[in-house]
Amino acid sequence: MDENHDEWQKEEKRIENIKRILSEKKNELIENNKELMGDILELRQGFWDDVTVNMDEPDEAIETYASIKQQAELLSERERSYGQFHKLVKLYARQEDSPYFGRIDFQEEDGEIESIYIGIGSLMDKNKEDFLIYDWRAPVSSMYYDYAPGPVQYETPVGEVTGEMKLKRQFIIRRGSLQGMFDTGLTIGDELLQHVLGGNATSHMKSIVATIQKEQNQIIRYDKNKMLIVQGAAGSGKTSAAMQRIAYLLYRYRTSISADQILLFSPNHMFISYVASVLPELGEDNMRQVTFQEYAAGRLDRDFELESPFEQLEYLLSDRDSQRLQRRVAAIRFKSALDYKNLLDDYVKGLTEKGMKFRNITFRGQTIVRAEEIHHYFYKLTGRIPNRIESVKVWLLDQLDAFQLKEQDKDWPVEEAAFLAKHEYVEAFNELEEHQGFNEDTFDDFAREQKLLVKRIVERKMRPLKRKIEKLKFIKLRRLYEQMFDMLSCPAELSEEEWKDICLETKKALNKKHLYAEDVTPYLYLQDQIEGRSVNTVIRHLFIDEAQDYSPFQIEFIKQLFPNARFNLLGDYNQAIHNLYTKAPSLLEEGEELEEDRKVEHLYLMRSYRSTKPIVEFTKHLLPDGEKIEAFNREGQKPRVHKEDNEDELIKSIRETILSRQKEGHETIALLTRTKQEAKELHARIGESFAARLIYKESQSFEKGILILPGYLAKGIEFDAVMLPEVSNATYNKEEERKLLYTAATRAMHELDLFYTGVMSPLLQSVSEDLYEIK
Numbered sequence: 001m002d003e004n005h006d007e008w009q010k011e012e013k014r015i016e017n018i019k020r021i022l023s024e025k026k027n028e029l030i031e032n033n034k035e036l037m038g039d040i041l042e043l044r045q046g047f048w049d050d051v052t053v054n055m056d057e058p059d060e061a062i063e064t065y066a067s068i069k070q071q072a073e074l075l076s077e078r079e080r081s082y083g084q085f086h087k088l089v090k091l092y093a094r095q096e097d098s099p100y101f102g103r104i105d106f107q108e109e110d111g112e113i114e115s116i117y118i119g120i121g122s123l124m125d126k127n128k129e130d131f132l133i134y135d136w137r138a139p140v141s142s143m144y145y146d147y148a149p150g151p152v153q154y155e156t157p158v159g160e161v162t163g164e165m166k167l168k169r170q171f172i173i174r175r176g177s178l179q180g181m182f183d184t185g186l187t188i189g190d191e192l193l194q195h196v197l198g199g200n201a202t203s204h205m206k207s208i209v210a211t212i213q214k215e216q217n218q219i220i221r222y223d224k225n226k227m228l229i230v231q232g233a234a235g236s237g238k239t240s241a242a243m244q245r246i247a248y249l250l251y252r253y254r255t256s257i258s259a260d261q262i263l264l265f266s267p268n269h270m271f272i273s274y275v276a277s278v279l280p281e282l283g284e285d286n287m288r289q290v291t292f293q294e295y296a297a298g299r300l301d302r303d304f305e306l307e308s309p310f311e312q313l314e315y316l317l318s319d320r321d322s323q324r325l326q327r328r329v330a331a332i333r334f335k336s337a338l339d340y341k342n343l344l345d346d347y348v349k350g351l352t353e354k355g356m357k358f359r360n361i362t363f364r365g366q367t368i369v370r371a372e373e374i375h376h377y378f379y380k381l382t383g384r385i386p387n388r389i390e391s392v393k394v395w396l397l398d399q400l401d402a403f404q405l406k407e408q409d410k411d412w413p414v415e416e417a418a419f420l421a422k423h424e425y426v427e428a429f430n431e432l433e434e435h436q437g438f439n440e441d442t443f444d445d446f447a448r449e450q451k452l453l454v455k456r457i458v459e460r461k462m463r464p465l466k467r468k469i470e471k472l473k474f475i476k477l478r479r480l481y482e483q484m485f486d487m488l489s490c491p492a493e494l495s496e497e498e499w500k501d502i503c504l505e506t507k508k509a510l511n512k513k514h515l516y517a518e519d520v521t522p523y524l525y526l527q528d529q530i531e532g533r534s535v536n537t538v539i540r541h542l543f544i545d546e547a548q549d550y551s552p553f554q555i556e557f558i559k560q561l562f563p564n565a566r567f568n569l570l571g572d573y574n575q576a577i578h579n580l581y582t583k584a585p586s587l588l589e590e591g592e593e594l595e596e597d598r599k600v601e602h603l604y605l606m607r608s609y610r611s612t613k614p615i616v617e618f619t620k621h622l623l624p625d626g627e628k629i630e631a632f633n634r635e636g637q638k639p640r641v642h643k644e645d646n647e648d649e650l651i652k653s654i655r656e657t658i659l660s661r662q663k664e665g666h667e668t669i670a671l672l673t674r675t676k677q678e679a680k681e682l683h684a685r686i687g688e689s690f691a692a693r694l695i696y697k698e699s700q701s702f703e704k705g706i707l708i709l710p711g712y713l714a715k716g717i718e719f720d721a722v723m724l725p726e727v728s729n730a731t732y733n734k735e736e737e738r739k740l741l742y743t744a745a746t747r748a749m750h751e752l753d754l755f756y757t758g759v760m761s762p763l764l765q766s767v768s769e770d771l772y773e774i775k
């Protein structure tokens with residue numbers, strides 16, 4: 001029997017043993033918690049039985065409140081325990097399926113050799129003395145990712161441990177049985193990675209715990225108190241590393257950080273659902289996720305119509321009027337920069353002296369407080385604007401209270417009382433009874449009843465107005481933003497012409513209650529400066545994926561919103577498609593820190609894992625400085641460039657290629673166009689016969705099958721086969737769109753096909769012909 005066979009059998013035996021222990025643990029856990037579910041049901045059903053309700057006297061009301069609170073706490077404690085229990089059962093089940101993926105034999109200096117098995121969760125022996133499996137996030141496990149056999153070291157909270165790694169082994173264990181085993185040398189075995197990367201695209205992102213690479217591990221376990229900026233090539237595992245990092249943080253700081261203190265700014269909804277399964281798969285709760293657009297929409301007046309970054313991009317890609325386009329580009333560039341934020345700061349400073357805009361406060365056609373009076377009151381106050389606004393609010397509410405009293409003596413509420421619908425009357429009666437403690441005897445006094453009803457009517461009528469005051473709607477915010485463009489003089493970087501146009505366009509849009517994408521952050525920023533910054537102190541770790549698409553202003557704004565958060569920015573300046581024309585400085589390049597004194601750490605990922613080697617070789621040559629990008633050694637076909645004589649031939653060729661890809665077993669085939677319009681047109685021609693799904697809104701989700709969508713919507717996502725249906729000089733003809741083409745082409749995992757009629761896009765000319773096949 002050879003040594004390998006022997007080892008295989010030993011490992012198999014160990015797996016059986018581990019499975020038995022896991023199964024025992026799981027059953028024991030279920031047994032011990034059987035009563036828990038019953039308790040919860042019982043508590044829910046009998047919630048009110050154990051609560052003493054008595055509201056007659058204040059003392060008793062307090063007691064009632066305490067008793068409800070106690071009962072609710074008991075229930076929520078049980079529900080929390082149930083949640084924990086449920087999570088643990090799921091983890092055991094997952095471990096039974098695949099208990100570990102790695103083993104290292106480690107000899108600490110002068111110590112014995114210890115076999116360390118690494119999996120998605122830890123497992124202890126019966127006596128709770130030894131680890132049978134170590135969690136992949138444990139300090140000792142980091143050696144697995146960082147070293148090949150030989151001298152090694154790892155960090156622990158109490159210092160560094162050194163020693164020698166005698167063996168490094170990888171396992172593929174599925175459904176509880178050993179399917180593969182590799183002893184590895186230099187890096188984490190190419191075999192396992194080959195195996196993982198060779199699979200089909202999935203509609204949900206996979207966890208990479210078993211094959212995390214050394215440079216990714218550095219990001220995942222990054223522990224210094226600095227802002228982390230990761231610049232990584234397309235497909236280099238930025239998002240994967242971010243997700244693993246979140247899981248790591250939840251483990252490392254499990255006593256102080258929970259999942260809802262971690263927030264991920266995601267590029268779009270498709271992406272949100274794409275990454276949502278990674279953490280639960282690792283047995284962790286999901287972090288919070290939001291798109292910037294959603295966040296902004298939640299903070300702005302609802303009657304604003306916001307342009308999304310995708311709409312902005314679609315405009316930039318579609319407008320054929322080059323003059324108008326250039327003016328818009330100038331506006332975007334201007335409004336994205338930190339200089340613009342400084343201008344806004346100066347403007348706000350000026351407002352402490354003059355220039356605030358307020359609304360008249362009116363009720364039923366009568367003016368209660370005139371705008372000038374508010375203005376006068378505001379400028380009598382001193383201090384920061386938000387503090388003064390707070391005082392104005394209190395003052396206005398007082399004015400409203402006084403006004404309300406007077407209104408009660410008017411005729412209109414009496415008239416309205418007469419026309420009250422029966423249910424309103426009863427409601428009023430009940431409310432009066434509750435709040436005033438009236439009984440039937442006193443209430444039948446008609447005069448008092450009438451007075452109370454009138455009071456209630458006035459109160460109710462005035463409530464919306466008061467609410468508006470509470471929400472600071474007495475400030476004319478839109479007008480304030482607009483006014484800035486009257487007051488500023490033309491900034492040095494713009495021509496008079498451009499400036500005039502920016503002023504005009506901004507005002508025109510504001511008057512239509514339309515907010516351009518580039519105005520969203522500045523507007524919110526102004527709102528915060530006037531109304532008081534709405535900061536979130538709960539978030540401790542903030543991640544921004546596709547960070548290259550955020551303007552410097554936007555990042556600075558987000559930083560101010562989350563003062564307690566540590567920042568993790570991940571992106572690729574080669575995929576900066578939202579500022580493709582404006583060329584705003586990228587944070588991802590060194591030397592572009594927001595503030596000189598800011599502590600920033602730059603880490604880089606240059607190796608691309610998503611695509612086969614021939615695809616990476618092709619795509620990297622689309623970039624002027626792509627030579628630094630390395631391909632992971634996974635073989636495949638060279639990309640194919642199909643030249644067709646006319647439109648019909650092109651469609652025919654696309655059809656044939658789809659059929660071939662399907663035959664080859666590719667399940668997710670994406671046809672990535674440049675614009676939404678092109679996607680719609682293509683869908684109209686081939687959609688039906690292939691049951692292809694058209695995706696043109698960022699809110700749509702992504703499933704397996706044939707998809708037709710503009711490339712920019714596929715950010716962060718990948719497909720088995722990608723087809724770029726029209727890469728001619730009629731479509732991709734601007735240097736600015738190189739990054740867009742690169743982003744689309746790098747979505748391909750296994751196959752890439754490009755099509756064109758007429759003349760090939762000049763952007764492809766930088767790619768040498770031996771890197772693709774001509775069809």
Ligand SMILES: Nc1ncnc2c1ncn2[C@@H]1O[C@H](COP(=O)(O)OP(=O)(O)OP(=O)(O)O)[C@@H](O)[C@H]1O
Binds near residue numbers: 572
């Ligand atoms: N260490 C790894 N082990 C296994 N798969 C990996 C590893 N690193 C990356 N991958 C795979 O490579 C693909 C790309 O990863 P990911 O989406 O995280 O890259 P990215 O840098 O965010 O890409 P992009 O910038 O193009 O959106 C995914 O399928 C991911 O599972």
